[in-house]
Amino acid sequence: MDAIFSGLIANIGLGFSVALSPLNLGLCLVGCLLGTLIGVLPGIGPSATVAMLMPLTFHLPPVGALIMLAGVFYGSQYGGSTTAILVNLPGESSSVVTTLDGHAMARNGRAGAALAVAALASLFAGTVTTLVIAAAGPPVAKLALLFQSPDYVAVMVLGLVAAVVLAQGSLAKALAMIALGVFLGLVGTDVTTGMQRYTMGVNALFDGIGFVPVAMGLFGLAEIMLNLEATQGQGRVVRPADRLWPSREDFKLATPAAARGTAMGVALGILPGSTTDIPAYAAYSLEKKLSKEPEKFGHGMVQGVAAPEAANNASAQAGFIPMLSLGIPPNAIMAMMIGAMMIHGIAPGPQIIDKQPALFWGLVASMWLGNALLVVLNLPLIWLWVRLLTIPYRVLFPAIIIFCCIGCYSLKNNLSEVVIMAIFGVIGYGLRKMRCEPAPLLLGFILGPMLEENFRRSMLISEGDLSVFLTRPISAGFLAVSAALLLMVLVPSMRRARNAAD
């Protein structure tokens, strides 16, 4: 036990020595700032922000690139909460809950306190989750080294099933999005046979459809189209914030709520396929149930801000566990992180912790630093974010489009990628209009080639016998959990919770 503990200390020490190097610290800072900057813009959620800013990291060293990208991710989440509280505009579904009491607090003239509670609850959740990742990552990766192809297939199936179960709206649509994503992920030259699939003679497709144009099109461009359609390019009016620091009473109420929210977030977030909105909703309703005055929720209860913010942040970061230790992304943002790793030539998988300890532990340490930096930086900068909200969207969106174009082009210096991005922008718009979520599509897209390769290998070894998935204990276990999850959706109470989250 002592040896494990001192090993952990040594590893965290290594992590901080990496994360605190001037370059990495600077990148973490820049990432957090840029993430918040884009994240506060109404209607641009963390997925879109990460997709848009990913190209800035292409030319950095791999560790720095991932640290910056992680910073962008926390920053954008924090930025989303800021707009949720100040102007009642949730950047994405998970901050919808924050608007309930956060914006109510702001209307009561307590915007500053609400923002500070959100930031501190997120920091608290981030600190705890970072420790969980540091403790759980290596054992999970050790276990994963025992995995063979059928087990990988099973764990990916679990991830995809969980994505379906936790997705909003129709099950059939979520499944179809995954199938579409896997299919699109397979376009290009088949690694095993060397044959081309669905490239239709287009050079740019020989190596497959690029991940970056797909992500930027589906999340970045589609978002702009939908925003313009919904708001017709209008700006929104913002109220000035008052005194910043929460009162002692606020702290007394918020601290246990943040702790419960964190526990909820980690527990749900570690599930592959989890989104951040379910934990946020779950934490909010738990607080409401525990409270002696549930009728006051929605009218500016500080617990109603602390718990969902903590849950949201904890679940988002817990997603790093399957991402870093199995190489399997649990959500769209982690899929983008995997994409970024592959762009830098790092093969995702359980070997990362052993082979690239500086990367793993540096990233873990930078997670905590990023959360701390956000609090230190953003509390004084709130006035700036509020001012930024006064820039009209019609000035911002052409700039965003141009940054998307340049970013997309610069990856391969190939303009076909920009055209592909435009096509996926239209596809993303159409899918959202038909209420098909793009997130499961992106997960399927990134998992598609891995899934096919492992499925093929499993079937080759078993000579075409599907029972191989049930005779190996690891894969049988994952498949059993997947089946249980699917069954759960058919139980009415779970279905109601999903619908309530819509």
Add this chain to the structure above:
Amino acid sequence: MNRLDDRDLWAGIVLATFGVLALILGADLTQGTAADMGEGYVPRIMAIGLIALGALIAGLAIRRGMGKPDARFESVRLRPIAFVSASVLIFAATLSSLGLVIAIAATSITANFAGQPLSWRALTGLVLVLSVSVVTIFVWGLGLPLRVLPSLLP
């Protein structure tokens, strides 16, 4: 009364059509056997899955009665979608021959029509700010090999 502007109905139709197209376009791919899969095996499974799920989605929409008020498409405005995608395509068309500055100007002008258009003065200001910042960040800062101005040679 049944209405055809039901988004579930169309989601099903579009997805199933995509699946059918995938089968047709991939007709010449080798299927192989389960033990020795060809390049067409897994894509075909996905295409068949899309057809089945698409039919299911559309079927459920028909069964519950099409065009219930909460299942209709929200109003679609073509302006944002047309001009946003056009602006991206124009960027792709102009960058390599005419350089970054002209590409930024052309893209901004096109994108501007997607929302509530800015005045020409504001638009000029936006293009100037964007050109300077993009050249500073991406060309000088990150050293990307981008042509800044149009080449004088044909």
